[in-house]
Amino acid sequence: MDAIRENIPLLLQGIGTTVALTVLGYVFALVVGTVMAVARVSPIPPLRWAATVYVEIFRNIPLLSLLILISFGLPDVGLRLPYFWCGVLGLTLSSAAFVCENVRSGINTVPVGHAEAARSIGLGFFGTLRFVVLPQAFRSMVQPLVNVFIGTVIGSALCSAIAVQEVTWVTQTLNIRYAQAVLMFLIAGAVYLVLSLGGAALGGAIERAVSPGGRDRSRASKALDVTAGAQA
């Protein structure tokens, strides 16, 4: 127990860093991913291609490879970032690709008639998306976006491999110093379980709040989504 008492500030700092990595990475990924999704359905071909290439690269690269490339590779080409921001950048780039795919397939679940109706009352590309399609698409996107959040939580642990002092790094360092393995694993495991289960619970609450048809509807829509859980 001394191992904890003497190192409370360090542990709290580690937990804080994990939360910060996750929240920043996820929020930026939501923004970037939505922009990419809009680009992928836009009438401008080069933007569509660029977004497609982006998604294919960043959903297929292992997160660890990406983090290593960013944190150790960028200084070689003259770009220096603090390791924390390398972690945020890596998490953002990778999660954004998954957000983009989920937003795009969410857009496809909105009945075609709605987009046609929006166009017939004179809304343009952005108006149709902003006022008619995306608000409805969001409903079917809640569950997949929760999965991306959990992916970001779990991914943030990999930042310890590039020396970001988040909770995995802190607990393992203390573990080596104090040989309190069980205790340290309990702390780290609890942090991740609370974050990911908490995210899932919050997502469930949001989903119930926004879905008019109750549970049946949300069950039917995720009948078999092959890409669910495909994020590392």
Place this chain on the structure above:
Amino acid sequence: MSSTATQVLFDAPGPKGRRRILLLSVLSVVAILALLAGALWQFRSNGQLDPGKWIVYLRVDYLAFLGQGLWGTLKVTALAAVVAFPLGLLLALARLSRFRVLSTLAAVWIEFYRGIPMLLVVYAFLLALPAFGVTFPRFWMLVIPMILVSSATTAEVFRAGINAVDRGQHEAAAAIGLSRRDAMTSVILPQAVRLVLPSLILALVTLLKDSTLGYVVSYNELQFQGKTLVSITRYLVQTYLVVSVIYIVINFLLTRIALALDARMKARAAAG
């Protein structure tokens, strides 16, 4: 596929619209090229475009070195998949079982390994267990965590597949007098496994990505082999870029196969 929402978000453009699209296209191409040029400039001004630093990746011995890593990656991925997928199926059946204890145990196992990072499991094998006198060879320190984590995610895949089999199939099986168990093994499961085939290929992609943690346990898979190569050649960006491209290509192909299979099965289901 005639009418998905993405195709009715904008009208077929008229002459003015076409001019605008053309203008925006040109602008975005310029912007993208400017970005790429900026990246190349950054590489050049730091001397990273020196052909000498890249040409080595055409040499047989370097490629053989990386190939060794790739072989290691494929080996751990295949072994983990061969064990984890059947284990996942068993866990899914256990979670759906009527025995409360069994289904609770399975649920705890699944939620636990889905909720914590694989890196933590790897550290348990790398740092914690040796303290209790239990040590594994590096190969198993990578493969066992991969199996544990993947069994949990594939269990959920199988469960979704079993739930996706039409309710009528259960009823039909019961109507011809099959027991619950026989119905599961000879009616539901064969259909469920077919349904989840694309998801299993994507689980393979996840396993392949997870195998990069060999970097942490120092097992000779591709990412770690890249690290070793960097410590020999000092060509850091180049090596890690080459390694990443190899991962991207393999995963891209696997994802393509999974999505094509999924599309074909959906099309067939829609037709029949």
